[in-house]
Amino acid sequence: MTAMPDVYIYDAVRTPRGKGRPDGALHEITALSLAAQVLRAIRDRNGLDTALVDDVIMGCVMPVGEQGSDIARIAALVAGYDERVPGVQVNRFCASGLEACNMAAAKVAMGEARLAVGGGVESMSRVALAADGGAMMVDPAFAFDHYYAPQGIGADMVATIHGFGREDVDAYAVESQRRAASAWRDGRFARSVMPVLDQAGLILLDHDEHMRPQTDMQSLAGLKPAFAKMGEQGYDAVAQARYPDMGPINHVHHGGNSSGIVDGASAVLIGSKAAGDAAGLKPRARILGTASIGSDPTIMLTGPEFVTRKLLDRLGMARDDIDLFELNEAFAAVVLRYIQALDIDPAKINVNGGAIAMGHPLGATGGMILGTMVDELERSGKETALINLCVGAGMGTAMVIRRV
């Protein structure tokens, strides 16, 4: 199979990530404002005539309350986009932001869109996790018949089944913090991160607020497993019923080796070569292909291996054709399992740290880490990157890009 025709990334921006708590810097900024600010930024720094944008696609995982009623369209209007620009909010759980970019690319590839904006928004401090409810946790047609367990249990299952102990996952977390701190020091996020402004137009936050660069093995060792109690509530037994050979679950994940709860937004400008030329834009990367998969929903978080294999096969590429891998650090064991399954050189993956250090603003993350890879390919002079995320209910979503 061949690559998608003629689809380019012209630019990518993101907000810094604020702590997703009432005392987080972005708590007093609405989700709508976060989304509108990234849409304005990507317009203004590219001198973009928004009438050329045929869709604004934004991931949002808790699309209720102030994030409800199609925040993408509302944000485009608030950002001052031409009123003819439509918007659509999408939800593929943690990969929503990347899925939004995949959809934008598909619309460009099939000619529906000349230019499209992908990305996402999530104010986790203002709209809490699980605020959208849903059937997954409580409808027995799924939860009972399909052995539902929460994703923290899935993460600990990955560690248990694939042999990662507490030291392994903690060591990964320490390295994530180290890489993120080092990347910030080197200015590696400078091109993507735009400060968030307050209601008066003053800079409210210009750096990722969740990072703890002083983290070491000793400080992590004091943290208690976050999902042991959930396991005792009955979910360990569900996991064991589904995986009878697994044995007792080793609960290794905690706040320090799992993705941080944060606020943020991202926007990625995607378009055809012709549309970019007409708008006077210079492409930064070409999108070679995109994919999503489903796999066992109980362990839930091993989809990245499968979506990577599917996409590389389709593109006729091999692991070694990819210079940089970016896998969302939902939980340390997710990345460790991915490295193990595909035998990836740890020096090639999540080179600038990830969500353990900087946080995972659910719907926004996919667009953020895509931007990180566009920047890093340019900085390092490397050619190709594969961006992917593990996704609730056993899914995985990925994109492969090549620097232009």
Add this chain to the structure above:
Amino acid sequence: MDNFTLDVGADGIATVTFDMPGRSMNMISHAVQRDLGALADTIRRDRRIIGAILCSGKPSGFCAGADLKELQADIGRWGAAATQDELRDALFEASDFSGRIRDLETAGKPLVAVIGGVALGGGLELALGCHYRIAIDEDGLRLGLPEATLGLMPGAGGTQRLLRLAGMSAALPYLLDGKAMRVDEALALGVIDESMERGRAFDRARQWIAEGGRNAAPWDEKGYRLPGGGPHTGAGYALFGPAIAARRGNERQNDADANILKAVYEGSQVPMDAGLRIESRYFFNMLRAPAAARRVAAFLSRNAKAPAA
């Protein structure tokens, strides 16, 4: 009406005595279901009747539940249904008892169940269709919905009425485990309203009706709210998710678990009549599964071998 007698007193209160001829114990047979329909019709239409007391004429108690021999034959027939028409007819039959209880509940006049001895399964479901329930506090009082202990589920409103009386959290153990209810538990659940000695129970029932009683169930009143709320609430997520997990992870897998959980989950989000229809569909599905016929047959053969109690 072979299985019930109906006497209307001068005060307009009808005493309905459940007394199957030739049996030591009342059960829910096809004939009983037909009689219940006629009874509901009479109570609704007869202008002399201002309310009714439902009780048993058997020393053994109120009612022991389904006539499993008949049910066994029903299961065979229902299991063979294949076309839409056959399925519709079979589901209609399987819903019959539930519908007759609903007829009584909505007949528009206050109904009191006076329950002594055994009131299990379909027997308790019949009592739950009355608007007030008085237990006779004597040795041998047995209350519960033990269907799940046979791998079956309540199919005549038991899942819906216990849910609406007690809330999801309190109802689940009695539905999923078929746990017997002690008198104090039954009072707390709302399964019974009062408990007293035999001598006072009928006077109290008459008094309740004479004082106006209640001619509709709480869930048919405007403003009714499910105790503890539905599954899609903060409390519901905290409670119902782990409740499902506890069954899924249970080594003692029960074929009825999924059907009961689904009837409760789905039934908790709709009005009573829809909840009863949903329960009937899961009841029907459960009985059509091959395991149900095996379980009923095993139970009947166990009982046939057991010495007479």
